[in-house]
Amino acid sequence: MPTPTDLGLPETPAFRHEVDAETELELYRSMERLRRFEKRAYDLFLQSLVKGTSHLSLGQEAIAAAFGASMRPDDWTFATYRGHAHTLARGVAMEPIMAELLGRSTGLMAGKGGSMHLTSVEHGVMGSYAIIGAHLTIANGAAWSAKLRGTDQVAVCFFGDGTTNIGAFHEALNLAATWKLPVVFVCENNQWMEYTPIGSVTAVPRPAADRAAAYGLEPVVVDGNDATAMYAAARDALRHARSGHGPVLIEALTYRHGGHSRADPAKYRPAEEVEPWLLRDPLVTYRAHLLRKGVEEGVLKGIDEDVLREVDDATEAARNAPEPDLTLIERDVWADGSSAWRN
Amino acid sequence: MTLMTYRDAVARGIAQELERDDRVVFLGEDVGAAGGVFKATGGLLERFGPLRVADTPISEQAILGAAMGAAMTGLRPIAEIMFSDFLAVCWDLVANEIAKTRYMTNGQISLPLVIRTGNGGGLRFGAQHSQSLENWAMAVPGLKVVAPSTPEDVVGLLAAAVRDPDPVMFFEHKGLYPTKGEVPDGEIVDTLGTAKVRRRGTDCTILALAAMVPRALKAADALAAAGVNATVVDVRSLVPLDTATILDAVARTGQLFTVEENPRLCGWGAEIVSVVVEEIWDDLDGPPIRITTPHVPLPSSDTLEDATIPSVTRIVDTVRKVME
Ligand SMILES: Cc1ncc(C[n+]2csc(CCOP(=O)(O)OP(=O)(O)O)c2C)c(N)n1
Numbered sequence: 001m002p003t004p005t006d007l008g009l010p011e012t013p014a015f016r017h018e019v020d021a022e023t024e025l026e027l028y029r030s031m032e033r034l035r036r037f038e039k040r041a042y043d044l045f046l047q048s049l050v051k052g053t054s055h056l057s058l059g060q061e062a063i064a065a066a067f068g069a070s071m072r073p074d075d076w077t078f079a080t081y082r083g084h085a086h087t088l089a090r091g092v093a094m095e096p097i098m099a100e101l102l103g104r105s106t107g108l109m110a111g112k113g114g115s116m117h118l119t120s121v122e123h124g125v126m127g128s129y130a131i132i133g134a135h136l137t138i139a140n141g142a143a144w145s146a147k148l149r150g151t152d153q154v155a156v157c158f159f160g161d162g163t164t165n166i167g168a169f170h171e172a173l174n175l176a177a178t179w180k181l182p183v184v185f186v187c188e189n190n191q192w193m194e195y196t197p198i199g200s201v202t203a204v205p206r207p208a209a210d211r212a213a214a215y216g217l218e219p220v221v222v223d224g225n226d227a228t229a230m231y232a233a234a235r236d237a238l239r240h241a242r243s244g245h246g247p248v249l250i251e252a253l254t255y256r257h258g259g260h261s262r263a264d265p266a267k268y269r270p271a272e273e274v275e276p277w278l279l280r281d282p283l284v285t286y287r288a289h290l291l292r293k294g295v296e297e298g299v300l301k302g303i304d305e306d307v308l309r310e311v312d313d314a315t316e317a318a319r320n321a322p323e324p325d326l327t328l329i330e331r332d333v334w335a336d337g338s339s340a341w342r343n
Numbered sequence: 344m345t346l347m348t349y350r351d352a353v354a355r356g357i358a359q360e361l362e363r364d365d366r367v368v369f370l371g372e373d374v375g376a377a378g379g380v381f382k383a384t385g386g387l388l389e390r391f392g393p394l395r396v397a398d399t400p401i402s403e404q405a406i407l408g409a410a411m412g413a414a415m416t417g418l419r420p421i422a423e424i425m426f427s428d429f430l431a432v433c434w435d436l437v438a439n440e441i442a443k444t445r446y447m448t449n450g451q452i453s454l455p456l457v458i459r460t461g462n463g464g465g466l467r468f469g470a471q472h473s474q475s476l477e478n479w480a481m482a483v484p485g486l487k488v489v490a491p492s493t494p495e496d497v498v499g500l501l502a503a504a505v506r507d508p509d510p511v512m513f514f515e516h517k518g519l520y521p522t523k524g525e526v527p528d529g530e531i532v533d534t535l536g537t538a539k540v541r542r543r544g545t546d547c548t549i550l551a552l553a554a555m556v557p558r559a560l561k562a563a564d565a566l567a568a569a570g571v572n573a574t575v576v577d578v579r580s581l582v583p584l585d586t587a588t589i590l591d592a593v594a595r596t597g598q599l600f601t602v603e604e605n606p607r608l609c610g611w612g613a614e615i616v617s618v619v620v621e622e623i624w625d626d627l628d629g630p631p632i633r634i635t636t637p638h639v640p641l642p643s644s645d646t647l648e649d650a651t652i653p654s655v656t657r658i659v660d661t662v663r664k665v666m667e
Contacts, residue, residue, distance in 0.1 A: 076416070109449040119448040126415060127448065131439050137405045138440065141412020141420075146393055148368065149417060168435075171402035175409065178400065332450040333484050333510035342584040343483075343536060343619070 012224035015289045019196035030065035034085040051181045054115035055082040062282035064089040066230035078139040078157040083128030094314035104321035111324040120237040133168030144182035152227035154241045156185045162193030164207040173215040184237045208251040224252030225282040320341035350520040351492035353383040356501035370397040371423025407436035414456040427462040427476045441536035442485030457504045462514040470640035475605040480512040488581040490514040492556035494524040499533025516553040536583030547598035555602040562658035597628035607635040
């Protein structure tokens, strides 16, 4: 089971990429939002207010934040069931997301989607997909449409390391490469599938990057806990795809702090693996980096307080929102708003 | 009017829509340069170019994913899955992604796309290239399901499917590709969710779909000679279902037969029979009878396959026995 150094990463993120001061604070604020939101979602789960399952990305915030900060408003995000962060990072308000987790009428999908299916077309969040791999092929379709319609939009598709072993991954990469589609595939290699380490079921050490060449792509490996490295990688990838050079595949090395889903205490992971990864917490290390660079503690504290208020307000509003109307059940199977299958 | 094959009607229908609307695109395996394995899409690449008529790798998931992503971002794709049996390879895209997106997103995303596929048996292709799979699609909320039986319907229903805001599964019958029929000239657009009465009779109603329609009509002619005068309804669209036309025909005649090429269990005929029994029980003179393929994968030999799929003789014999 690989520690960060086994994977060739330094003991802590290097933060050697130059990012302007405004963007640095934006990245910090974004990561703080993702972290606080998900911690709150977990608290609400423990109180049995958030039902069903949901998948947190604590520890992986730098990836979503970096793309959120570098994508254009008309670009598209395709996320997985682990998609709270990607949705928030595109600027979607917390309240409708929280209300969706609580199954309320004010939820992003009025309670019809749930945690695993967050969608906000208005923000370019074109869905979160709960069947492994399918959305890579769908992101291709959006990219194809951008190409045919002559816009320079880019589709960005996030997925996990486990996804690289499903057929759709391979079909999608081959089509994207042969059709030179403006799509960026981002593998968040958090080292684990559900309860199985990726290395034990994959013949190559870097599950995404090592396969890139097979599809004619350059392998790009990034420290996924280094917000500035992620930001630089995202910016480069978007520029490449946007200017018509075809797809990019990024493998971002990272680690999920908790279990696969919230029912999972993640006891299967050895301490020797977990501890060095926790030292690389993207938020803690980035905060230290900003302080070292001379950002005032008060500025960061101000951001923390703003975010906490945002989370509190979202929680309060979502908890007070009404349950969805039962008429929703039979609505919107079809574009006429109905579910009628006969006359 | 032009006399043309069902196969040529496919190309004509696709061309009509590519011509009309820049947002329409067409993709699939061997559909462009090769003109399709059933030669139903010849000439489209030459006419509309490789950007709008796209040859794909053998990647059914990638094909439907591309169609879906394109549909959600402003295009109106027509995707071909060569044989309907291959839908199994991309069933996730069909049933989990395409069918559910509108509902799960609470109406944020519409998917105006068409999945065309070669369906059905009778050509000795064996059990992995001959199935009639419209029932699979019919069972998934969010898919519209159409199966034309004539060249005219191919053009008109395909146009309606392309213009429809929802995902439509378009089941072309492989056995019908060489059959001919008159097609009106100029642009034609049909209406989804409408059945057609192909023959009017007073004694019983025979419901059929796709390749079973010409067989039902032949059977009706033979039955007429034997004194049984049947109405034949071409169902054409399983979702939405034209229950009004069906119930009207059954109520007038009092006796219903369904002719289904698919295996008996959970076939579409069962659904229609249940609607009929619930709604016009009092108008029925006897129990509705289903004529189907037995619950088997399709065998390949001439003798075996012919005896498996409902034949004209089997329809005639079944109807006569009940009507006597
Ligand atoms: C086709 C399919 N098979 C299995 C599952 C069950 N499943 C859900 S998440 C998961 C692990 C995915 O791991 P990975 O791709 O590394 O993503 P991560 O959860 O680490 O973000 C599995 C097996 C599924 N959702 N879809």
